[in-house]
Amino acid sequence: MGPQHPATHGVLRVKLTLDGERVVEAYPVIGYLHTGIEKTAESKLYHKVVPLTDRMDYLAPMSNNLGYCLAVEKLLDLEIPAKAQWARVCLAELTRINSHLVWIGTHAIDIGAMSMALYGFRERESILHIYELVSGQRMMSSYFRIGGLSKDLPENFNEEVQKVLDMLPSRIREYEDLLTNNRIWRNRTVGVGVLSREEALKSSITGPMLRACGVKHDLRKAIPYSSYDKFDFDIPTRTGEDVFSRYEVRVEEMYQSIKIAQQAIDGMPEGAWEAKAPGIVSPPKEKILHEMEALIFHFKIVTEGFHPPEGETYVGIESPKGEIGFYIVSDGSPKPHRMRVRPPSFINLASLNKICKGGLLSDVIANIGSVDIVLGEVDR
Amino acid sequence: MSYNKEAEKFIDGKFKELIREKSTFRDELTYIVDKDSIIDILKFLYEDEQFEYNFLTDLTATDWPERDERHEVVYLLYSFKDNTRLRFKVRLKEGEKLQTATVIWDSANWLEREVYDLFGVYFEGHPDLTRILTPDDFEGHPLRRDYSLTYEIPQFSYNKDEPPEVI
Numbered sequence: 209m210g211p212q213h214p215a216t217h218g219v220l221r222v223k224l225t226l227d228g229e230r231v232v233e234a235y236p237v238i239g240y241l242h243t244g245i246e247k248t249a250e251s252k253l254y255h256k257v258v259p260l261t262d263r264m265d266y267l268a269p270m271s272n273n274l275g276y277c278l279a280v281e282k283l284l285d286l287e288i289p290a291k292a293q294w295a296r297v298c299l300a301e302l303t304r305i306n307s308h309l310v311w312i313g314t315h316a317i318d319i320g321a322m323s324m325a326l327y328g329f330r331e332r333e334s335i336l337h338i339y340e341l342v343s344g345q346r347m348m349s350s351y352f353r354i355g356g357l358s359k360d361l362p363e364n365f366n367e368e369v370q371k372v373l374d375m376l377p378s379r380i381r382e383y384e385d386l387l388t389n390n391r392i393w394r395n396r397t398v399g400v401g402v403l404s405r406e407e408a409l410k411s412s413i414t415g416p417m418l419r420a421c422g423v424k425h426d427l428r429k430a431i432p433y434s435s436y437d438k439f440d441f442d443i444p445t446r447t448g449e450d451v452f453s454r455y456e457v458r459v460e461e462m463y464q465s466i467k468i469a470q471q472a473i474d475g476m477p478e479g480a481w482e483a484k485a486p487g488i489v490s491p492p493k494e495k496i497l498h499e500m501e502a503l504i505f506h507f508k509i510v511t512e513g514f515h516p517p518e519g520e521t522y523v524g525i526e527s528p529k530g531e532i533g534f535y536i537v538s539d540g541s542p543k544p545h546r547m548r549v550r551p552p553s554f555i556n557l558a559s560l561n562k563i564c565k566g567g568l569l570s571d572v573i574a575n576i577g578s579v580d581i582v583l584g585e586v587d588r
Numbered sequence: 589m590s591y592n593k594e595a596e597k598f599i600d601g602k603f604k605e606l607i608r609e610k611s612t613f614r615d616e617l618t619y620i621v622d623k624d625s626i627i628d629i630l631k632f633l634y635e636d637e638q639f640e641y642n643f644l645t646d647l648t649a650t651d652w653p654e655r656d657e658r659h660e661v662v663y664l665l666y667s668f669k670d671n672t673r674l675r676f677k678v679r680l681k682e683g684e685k686l687q688t689a690t691v692i693w694d695s696a697n698w699l700e701r702e703v704y705d706l707f708g709v710y711f712e713g714h715p716d717l718t719r720i721l722t723p724d725d726f727e728g729h730p731l732r733r734d735y736s737l738t739y740e741i742p743q744f745s746y747n748k749d750e751p752p753e754v755i
Contacts, residue, residue, distance in 0.1 A: 238720065238721065239719075239720060239721040239722060239723070242721040242722060244730060246706075246731060247730055247731055247735075247737060248737070250733075250737075251737055282614055283614070285614065407694070409642070409643060410693055410694045410695070411693070411694045411695045412643065412644050412645065412693060412695035413695075423668075425668060430671040431671055519613040519614065520613065520616075520618070521613070521614050521616060522616065522646075522664060522673065522675070524645065531645065533645065533646060533664075535646065535648060535662070535664070537650050545650065545733075546650045546651070548646070548648045548650075548662075550645065550646040550648075550664075554698065554702075555695055555698070555699070558694075558695060558697060558698040559694065559695075562694075587721055588721075
């Protein structure tokens with residue numbers, strides 16, 4: 209099956225051994241989209257790696273930016289101003305909704321609910337509009353930078369986000385009306401693709417897949433980053449361990465994300481949106497245009513970069529797919545010695561064989577959808 | 589995120605002879621241990637009920653070509669009990685083999701294949717040690733520091749006999 213198959217969400221090839229309609233073994237073959245992002249990062253200055261991270265999980269660019277920036281900021285021991293942190297939280301949650309909307313659309317169209325794809329992408333458009341508003345880009349936003357944001361939030365940011373947040377809950381309820389009690393949907397998902405709690409832990413599964421096995425684990429609560437500890441939200445879990453539970457968890461997560469984003473724009477602090485760190489963060493654009501020293505600083509940062517201390521840091525954040533981690537090894541030079549991405553899709557996909565084994569051939573489609581992979585991140 | 593001080597004390601005492609180096613940087617605890625004992629240590633921590641470092645978050649490697657022991661294989665563990673991390677490292681010379689961690693975690697399967705593919709570190713006892721991200725007939729290990737990043741034509745099986753012209 210694959211690599212050119214519409215239900216594999218990219219270029220995934222699965223070698224299937226079948227006994228009639230039953231799957232004996234499913235062996236995923238990956239690497240068709242390998243672009244060597246980790247290798248490329250080793251030859252770039254620290255701040256020039258940010259755009260590379262967008263291109264891994266292209267449905268959740270802001271989450272990737274956030275993970276990378278947090279890792280480098282930890283390496284540099286930088287303090288990030290409150291406004292930047294809250295803006296990051298707000299946008300990271302919108303990113304989660306964005307990713308889940310595409311997931312619900314593509315997953316449902318694979319199983320046969322054609323209209324869901326149209327609805328999912330329709331609502332996603334409004335979030336891409338917010339991306340465009342803040343960064344000028346709809347997909348590869350690169351909005352979070354080392355030390356804060358690339359520029360201040362636009363004046364009408366709160367209003368525009370409020371519009372999206374007002375619109376979303378009723379739309380997500382519509383999806384639930386269409387799917388949750390739909391008999392075809394239930395027949396295709398309940399009890400399909402079971403992955404037990406023990407096996408999930410042994411396979412290092414993270415994210416909604418793990419929470420669908422009844423493990424109440426979310427890095428936003430476990431190791432709070434970017435002031436997530438100041439927000440009030442729940443971690444949805446289910447105990448079904450099947451495709452349907454994963455669907456329920458993700459839908460519930462969208463409601464929680466709306467709640468967090470609402471809190472973020474309601475309490476958005478005033479003040480700086482970039483850390484005060486000369487030599488690491490560029491001076492404000494206004495100053496660069498009018499002051500000689502600022503221009504020199506800017507020039508030095510762009511051409512030479514900065515020298516972080518020798519050492520290594522790992523920061524894992526809760527991306528829509530699971531734990532995305534950035535492990536950065538610095539040898540004191542302005543380029544990372546090693547930038548390792550802990551890819552959630554890659555590790556979750558590794559257990560595809562366990563999920564598919566013994567099931568029907570047609571359920572392989574449902575299973576791949578429920579893992580929620582983005583091949584750009586699996587292959588990097 | 590800080591590390592568990594009690595676990596640190598415990599590991600310091602328990603595996604005293606096996607630890608070659610220990611470091612903390614930005615509140616992250618790293619041990620460099622003997623390559624032959626790594627699996628025993630990981631297995632012990634996996635079964636241990638006091639600290640429960642039983643979740644393999646990541647398994648990767650770094651490369652230092654100027655060193656005698658050029659490869660560093662990195663294991664990152666996580667404990668659900670107190671939400672802390674613990675990092676173990678093993679240093680290997682070129683061509684030295686390492687015991688596989690697939691006996692403990694299933695996720696080590698793909699992660700070790702990735703390390704083998706991109707760094708050329710061999711894992712003994714691995715059930716399926718083949719290339720994962722690059723094509724099967726790819727030569728070299730791209731994430732080694734001395735692997736060139738400059739323009740090269742990838743040679744796949746379909747064009748092996750007649751390499752395309754460089755423009």
